């Protein structure tokens with residue numbers, strides 16, 4: 047296939063300068079991965095010519111550090127993902143875990159729809175781990191799997207009584223918050239209410255598709271993108287801003303959709319999309335952020351997720367959290383944690399993920415902080431798993447500081 | 451003293467075709483080439499294996515020759531031909547009457563031209579301009595010049611035919627009005643020597659006039675230069691022609707990892723391979739009719755070659771052996787057993803050789819029939835060999851290396867990697883060329899420069915145009931057992947200069963950014979230009 051220019055994908059911009067290889071956390075961990083420039087722009091040219099086994103495609107974790115450092119604006123990781131998705135149309139999958147990890151929403155729906163299922167599912171994970179079931183499925187027994195909540199965020203949201211305000215946002219919770227850590231969603235609503243913002247949700251939103259793309263199921267992701275894009279555009283037309291509290295969902299909806307797909311209205315709604323803390327930081331700039339905090343003397347260490355960095359929105363959490371009186375918070379500044387969504391859960395990739403994250407784990411341990419802070423759910427799991435220190439969302443810190 | 455029956459001068463398509471044909475008929479033959487094989491027109495061309503469609507209306511004979519040879523080459527030259535098919539598209543500014551005549555003519559010539567809906571065409575080629583009106587599928591294909599030449603020589607080798615590169619003919623010796631041999635000079639050592647022979651065939655293309663002059667004979671070649679633009683990736687997967695009377699910049703050929711747009715036609719000197727920015731811009735504006743977003747695509751470089759057009763000099767007693775090319779028997783000019791061949795097309799190189807060799811063999815009293823259409827140039831790799839290749843080459847490397855190298859060399863390269871696995875590392879990342887392949891080609895006696903390696907492997911022909919593979923390849927060949935690679939500064943300069951020559955006329959956009967990086971590495975960091983300190 048020739049490269050379609052109607053897309054925002056442009057391998058022609060690559061000058062082969064190799065900065066992406068120098069910055070790639072996976073290449074640094076294993077030379078089995080020749081690096082983003084090779085799997086992305088360089089091989090994109092050759093894939094038009096020949097097809098071949100391409101084990102390297104699976105090594106890219108889609109952390110997007112390459113996109114961040116590229117001086118030529120090449121969407122390198124997206125070229126990788128497109129190639130990977132094209133590849134699995136004609137090649138057998140190596141890992142039986144791919145399907146499950148890519149379709150986390152399906153799992154989440156199934157488990158939370160049956161009473162007590164989450165208890166059994168979580169138990170199942172533990173038992174499965176101990177009897178080597180997960181290993182057989184291609185899931186690492188070393189990774190900490192997310193557990194399922196007994197009640198979804200959407201169900202909890204409906205029970206929250208909100209005050210109506212003029213400033214309105216729609217919250218795209220995403221699968222992880224909805225099924226695994228619904229309290230983060232509740233934190234978000236509470237903190238936003240405290241800042242005179244009314245939060246809406248939309249039960250018709252579906253999984254953003256990020257794990258599908260990373261797992262090589264782009265056709266499924268396209269279906270989801272079409273649905274979400276239409277809904278999001280409609281909310282923006284009604285005067286709502288869009289908020290995400292998962293940096294991967296945010297990146298996907300705001301940026302990757304436009305790189306991968308071609309649906310109407312995407313660039314329009316994207317202008318009204320914010321990360322949950324970024325939005326509060328914007329309020330702060332406008333002098334409207336509520337800083338009536340109680341004292342918090344906890345020691346925190348903050349890790350900036352790759353998918354936040356690549357959004358080029360700075361470190362809003364490091365702007366706001368230090369406003370809490372008494373707080374001690376430092377930034378880990380230790381690169382990628384290694385997990386990259388579902389990557390680190392795969393048995394064959396887990397050792398790479400742990401090696402990538404080693405610097406971060408060391409920093410967390412050495413800091414003697416009581417809690418890690420991070421916007422990304424799977425990063426938090428990896429931080430806990432690698433360092434033994436629990437990690438929470440910055441909104442949780444804010445909720446506590448508001449005394450809620 | 452070296453002795454052979456026939457000396458073939460010129461290692462372009464015409465010369466190697468003749469060498470193979472003679473060798474297969476059992477005639478002792480030696481080819482001498484002044485530069486590297488395919489240094490001139492036979493690589494500075496469009497790489498189109500004509501279906502004949504382009505000539506169907508105006509020149510039915512040429513069209514028929516093309517489709518016949520196209521069919522043969524797709525069979526015997528599998529490793530050099532990408533059987534992509536071609537699509538002819540008509541734009542609003544192209545005449546509808548011409549389309550009707552063209553369809554009729556293709557049928558008469560035996561060239562299939564299958565009409566398709568524009569929707570189908572856009573599906574096959576998503577980048578085509580949506581303004582186009584009609585489309586047909588034809589049996590055109592892409593052909594790799596370097597590969598075809600080397601594989602043709604490899605085929606001749608099997609029958610005892612030999613080729614010597616960097617060997618320039620500087621004199622033609624005659625005794626009593628009959629050829630007795632040629633005087634040659636080794637371009638690297640400067641050594642001059644004689645090769646005795648009974649027959650000389652000059653297949654020197656645009657230089658045919660110069661070579662005939664060595665024997666005091668006039669051959670009226672009027673070289674006509676054409677420029678070609680190479681784009682960074684495959685804009686299309688089929689050859690795409692404009693459906694109108696042939697003119698400039700109306701063909702796109704997807705060629706390996708790149709796309710080539712061409713061409714133009716300007717009277718020139720035989721060795722004029724320069725291109726001007728204005729030519730490029732003119733061609734881009736025409737090309738835009740076919741692919742409307744053409745300016746968005748990155749141009750890698752431009753290059754130019756000269757067509758060896760024979761001008762029918764009324765005084766020349768030529769003999770037209772076929773449409774489009776001449777075989778001039780200089781017995782008419784007073785020298786027996788000396789022939790000049792020029793004109794023609796790359797596509798018909800085999801047929802030209804057949805016709806020339808029929809005449810030559812008759813004069814030499816050899817009556818073996820031509821068999822060049824029946825035998826493959828090189829054998830394709832066996833499944834077994836391909837499996838071994840796949841086990842050692844990096845992804846996408848095995849198939850590319852197999853078609854570049856042919857069977858025997860592929861096996862040697864595989865052995866290198868099997869015994870030293872580190873040689874599977876890539877020297878050229880853009881075109882996927884391994885260290886083992888570079889070492890193998892570099893160790894051949896025909897290699898004298900990094901550009902020689904480039905022509906054999908595609909080293910440095912991709913996106914970065916040598917920025918990263920120049921220092922790697924020079925490092926790879928700078929070894930004790932590589933006597934030609936002593937002067938590394940020369941190697942760098944020779945290689946990079948040839949790359950820069952093609953980039954200079956298109957120094958804008960991403961190529962400009964890329965070349966600044968190259969300059970930073972080679973000029974600033976390595977001080978290749980050798981700027982001295984002011985004393």
Ligand SMILES: Cc1cc2nc3c(=O)[nH]c(=O)nc-3n(C[C@H](O)[C@H](O)[C@H](O)COP(=O)(O)OP(=O)(O)OC[C@H]3O[C@@H](n4cnc5c(N)ncnc54)[C@H](O)[C@@H]3O)c2cc1C
Pocket residue numbers: 459460461462463464465482483484485486487488489490491492493494495496497498499500617618619620653654655656657661674675676677678712713714754755756757758792793794795796797798
């Ligand atoms: C821009 C352009 C595009 C073209 N596109 C196509 C196409 O798409 N399809 C197609 O079929 N045809 C195409 N052609 C035509 C085709 O390329 C030529 O017809 C063909 O390559 C000519 O080959 P040749 O061997 O006659 O000449 P050359 O390839 O030029 O070979 C002649 C050789 O003789 C050597 N020589 C000269 N003097 C001496 C000496 N004194 N001693 C030793 N050696 C000497 C030279 O170094 C040279 O290598 C194109 C031509 C041009 C210019």
